Amino acid sequence: MPTPPLAGGTAGPAALRPLVETVLAALHDGAARRGGPLPAGGPDTVTSRTRSATHPLIPNRGTGAEHALRSLVTALAEGAADPAHPHCAAHLHTPPLALAAAADLAASALNPSMDSWDQAPAASAIEADLTTALAAEVYPHAPAPDAVITSGGTEANQLALLLARERHGPVQTVCAANAHHSVARAAWLLGLPEPVVVPAPTGTMDPAALDQALTELHRPLLVVATAGTTDTGEIDPLDAIADLCTTHGAELHIDAAYGGPLLLSPTHRPLVQGLERAHSVTLDLHKLGWQPASAGILAVPDRHHLDPLHHLAPYLNADDDTEAGLPDLLGRSLRTTRRPDALKIAVTLQALGRDGLADLIDRTVASAHHLADLVTKTPTLDLYDRPTISTVLFRPTGTDDHTVATVRRTLLNRGHAVLGRAHADGRLWLKATLLNPHTTPGELQTLLDLVTATTTGLLAQPPTPPHPATTTAQPASPEAAPTPPASPEPTITPAHPTPHPTTAPTHLAPHEATPHHHPTEGDTPR
Numbered sequence: 001m002p003t004p005p006l007a008g009g010t011a012g013p014a015a016l017r018p019l020v021e022t023v024l025a026a027l028h029d030g031a032a033r034r035g036g037p038l039p040a041g042g043p044d045t046v047t048s049r050t051r052s053a054t055h056p057l058i059p060n061r062g063t064g065a066e067h068a069l070r071s072l073v074t075a076l077a078e079g080a081a082d083p084a085h086p087h088c089a090a091h092l093h094t095p096p097l098a099l100a101a102a103a104d105l106a107a108s109a110l111n112p113s114m115d116s117w118d119q120a121p122a123a124s125a126i127e128a129d130l131t132t133a134l135a136a137e138v139y140p141h142a143p144a145p146d147a148v149i150t151s152g153g154t155e156a157n158q159l160a161l162l163l164a165r166e167r168h169g170p171v172q173t174v175c176a177a178n179a180h181h182s183v184a185r186a187a188w189l190l191g192l193p194e195p196v197v198v199p200a201p202t203g204t205m206d207p208a209a210l211d212q213a214l215t216e217l218h219r220p221l222l223v224v225a226t227a228g229t230t231d232t233g234e235i236d237p238l239d240a241i242a243d244l245c246t247t248h249g250a251e252l253h254i255d256a257a258y259g260g261p262l263l264l265s266p267t268h269r270p271l272v273q274g275l276e277r278a279h280s281v282t283l284d285l286h287k288l289g290w291q292p293a294s295a296g297i298l299a300v301p302d303r304h305h306l307d308p309l310h311h312l313a314p315y316l317n318a319d320d321d322t323e324a325g326l327p328d329l330l331g332r333s334l335r336t337t338r339r340p341d342a343l344k345i346a347v348t349l350q351a352l353g354r355d356g357l358a359d360l361i362d363r364t365v366a367s368a369h370h371l372a373d374l375v376t377k378t379p380t381l382d383l384y385d386r387p388t389i390s391t392v393l394f395r396p397t398g399t400d401d402h403t404v405a406t407v408r409r410t411l412l413n414r415g416h417a418v419l420g421r422a423h424a425d426g427r428l429w430l431k432a433t434l435l436n437p438h439t440t441p442g443e444l445q446t447l448l449d450l451v452t453a454t455t456t457g458l459l460a461q462p463p464t465p466p467h468p469a470t471t472t473a474q475p476a477s478p479e480a481a482p483t484p485p486a487s488p489e490p491t492i493t494p495a496h497p498t499p500h501p502t503t504a505p506t507h508l509a510p511h512e513a514t515p516h517h518h519p520t521e522g523d524t525p526r
């Protein structure tokens with residue numbers, strides 16, 4: 001086999017072009033074969049189909065670029081949970097913009113590594129300007145705001161706790177019950193005391209409980225508030241929390257991984273009023289920013305707050321190189337080799353401008369409000385609350401938590417919809433996290449129709465024992481995996497009779513057990 005061509009240099013683009021064509025064709029074919037938001041059949045079926053299409057992964061004699069790209073990318077796309085499909089809405093799992101994915105190709109081809117200037121001369125300049133500009137969005141009145149790019153909200157939260165510890169010693173973190181799990185993990189990782197958790201009885205941090213906790217606890221204290229919670233998308237009362245931090249001499253970090261980009265929408269910016277009062281802010285543009293992962297950010301009001309990240313490794317940032325004017329990049333992250341994630345973000349922001357980003361945000365929030373309206377108008381569904389950002393919690397009326405969980409898994413196993421689950425108000429809810437700005441009202445209605453029809457179908461099933469395939473132990477070899485039935489769900493008995501009659505839409509019979517979801521006009525992936 002000839003030595004494979006490289007992606008960079010003047011010859012790289014010509015070598016890449018046919019390969020990219022192959023990738024694009026495979027993406028198309030895989031999505032068409034899937035025909036829905038995720039593959040039907042559940043984990044065993046998908047794993048076994050993926051394996052048979054892709055093995056052996058390490059053959060003795062290579063199959064060549066065309067074959068490998070075609071088989072693996074087709075399998076990847078066929079087996080994807082594709083957030084570009086309007087019914088794939090479980091998590092803060094964004095459908096990336098095509099232009100951001102295209103920019104990421106350039107990052108892969110040139111492979112700048114952000115740990116030293118001699119590996120990333122232009123990329124480091126773009127990153128420096130972008131981080132300064134994003135920090136100024138968060139801290140418009142600070143004299144020298146700055147930000148670092150992270151692998152996501154988890155790393156940004158870790159850095160926030162690390163920087164607080166470096167400023168003050170072993171800080172006691174105080175967060176609410178709605179905080180992301182990465183806050184407690186960061187405390188654990190950094191050898192800090194376990195966070196004190198104050199209640200969030202209505203979904204957001206209770207300021208009175210925070211006041212009491214801050215009165216009782218010993219300093220140094222770091223309060224972590226959330227702007228856009230994972231479960232409900234609610235935003236803690238940021239100004240009230242900042243006031244309490246000032247009163248008690250505590251520092252404040254705001255995890256705005258989800259809600260932070262609202263800053264870019266003049267309509268919704270007031271929701272995150274108070275963000276600039278934090279000592280650090282987490283943002284994730286691979287959530288409400290439509291970037292392929294990873295695109296996390298930690299912003300601080302003063303670039304010197306990042307000084308503790310400074311680190312000397314003479315092969316990357318020797319003192320004399322730095323004195324001679326080579327930018328020292330090592331202190332911009334705890335990682336060493338690092339992708340130029342700033343590129344796709346910069347391309348997106350420049351291409352769309354403030355107006356374009358605001359439009360995407362506004363459309364997405366409007367879509368969530370529309371879904372909430374539709375739930376309210378559906379007598380067989382209950383709405384948890386009006387959305388704050390783009391998360392809508394709802395559940396079939398009069399059912400128990402087991403039924404809610406079973407409806408979710410049935411939709412997943414049939415390949416019909418990807419909805420999340422969240423506990424709120426002492427009950428389990430289906431969670432739709434809308435991030436697709438192309439989703440239409442008709443597609444939202446179809447999503448609700450799928451939920452009601454699935455619920456009706458499950459409740460109507462006679463109480464037969466589960467299929468043996470769902471109860472047997474894992475097969476010894478993946479090749480021997482039995483194909484589970486298309487509807488491998490246990491039957492459920494209603495805890496309370498459904499108070500409203502449910503109507504199954506005519507296009508989906510309640511007992512329909514389709515191994516493949518056939519796309520209709522209303523749910524074409526984009």
Ligand SMILES: Cc1ncc(COP(=O)(O)O)c(C=O)c1O
Nearest residue numbers: 092152153154180228230255257
């Ligand atoms: C509020 C919040 N913070 C942090 C994170 C972690 O972000 P990442 O998955 O980018 O590490 C999430 C993830 O959903 C989140 O919802």
